[in-house]
Each structure stands twice: as C-alpha cells, then as structure tokens.
Amino acid sequence: MPDSPLLVPAALDFSADAHWVAQRLLGVTLLVDGVGGRIVETEAYDQSDPASHTYAGPTPRCAAMFGPPGHAYVYRSYGLHWCVNTVCREAGHGAGVLVRALEPTHGLAQMRALRGLDNVRLLCAGPGRLTQALGIDARCNGASLHAPPFELLEPARSAATAPAQLLLPEGMVLAGPRIGISKAVDMPWRFGERGSRFLSRPFASQKQ
C-alpha cells in the first residue's frame, strides 16, 4: 500500500444535495478512532426518492436523516449489519449518502481483528463490512462526523483549488444503479472510483 499524502480536514459542504455530496465524498478518508480508509463507493438518497428510508417522512428510525448535515445516520440492515450515511442538506430534508466501500488505509490490524478476516480487498468492500471494520454501530447514530471518534480527511489542496471540485481526477468517477433496492432501481445514484479493487461490486456500465 502506498502511503497517503498529507491529509487535512475535508472541506465538504454537507448542506448541498446528496447527489452532489456523494460524488465529492469519493477520495475522502473516513476514520473512527484513527481506523478506516478512503471512500471509494457511495449512494445518494433523498426524501423524493421511493427507495429512501425518508420517503414517507420522519420516523423514529430515520430521525437522524432529518437532523443537521454532516452528522451520521446509522441503521440496522437485515437484522444483522449496520450501515452508515452522511446526512445532507439543511436539517429537515431527509437526505443523505450511504457509504458503501472504503479502500483500507489506516489501522489494518484493527480492522482485520474486528472483521475476523485477513483479505484486505474484502475488509471494507460493502456497507455492512466497513461498519464492522470500523466499529460503527447504533451508538454512532446522530453523531457529528467532524468530531471524535469520527474524522473526515482529504489530501491537501492548493489554495487555488475550489472545495467544490471533485477530489478524483476527471473521468475517474463511475455512476450506476444502486444496489439492493426494489424501487427507483434504474436511477444512477451509485458512485464509485474507476478501477478500484475495493468496490462492493463492479460497475456494469463501464470497464474498470
């Protein structure tokens, strides 16, 4: 693994649309207690989306999605796994981005221990896998992503580079249909880094 360049706190505007944030989270490093990696796959959800937990309005489970942007929405999936979202837009909008895969970069030994698995490619290749590797569970629901134990970092940019610019180089962001949903199945709101070997699944649309 090549070591990361200098990392600084991520300058990302979570009050923007989930689709906008989802693409700009690619390349951001997500850590919990210093353990984690680079985000390489995301999915966007918002309240107008039939596939979203927030479609029918606030409920106890998805209340955090209607809270302040830049916080976590953590929910249990299939009774077994945890999944983590970054809340987007101003409070009350019910929008967020599901973090689907990380390229492991920090605390490999810790993640291997929590996953009970050696294979680096599969450590964080999926929303349930990465929460297990980072130790994310219901206690993190509603917590700020800009405060411990969370940390969001990105490579240092030149002062001339706008924070709204994509972190990944031109042509490196793939888009495709989201995974595991039964409504709005064709909307291309899954985003990933082209060529990454740490995706939860390949993108059908294009050659990696």
Add this chain to the structure above:
DNA sequence: CTAGTGATCCGCT
C-alpha cells in the same frame, strides 16, 4: 465467475 439461500430482527403498515 454467477445464482441461490439462510441468518436474523426490527421498523413500519
């Protein structure tokens, strides 16, 4: 590589 399946439980109608 893909397809099928069981695990496991809670949020919501």
Add this chain to the structure above:
DNA sequence: GCGGATCACTAGA
C-alpha cells in the same frame, strides 16, 4: 405480518 440501502457460503458453469 412483510420485507428489507447485507453478508457469507455453497453449488455449478
């Protein structure tokens, strides 16, 4: 009561 924003494992091509 239904059905998941999933995963790991198996069987077979």
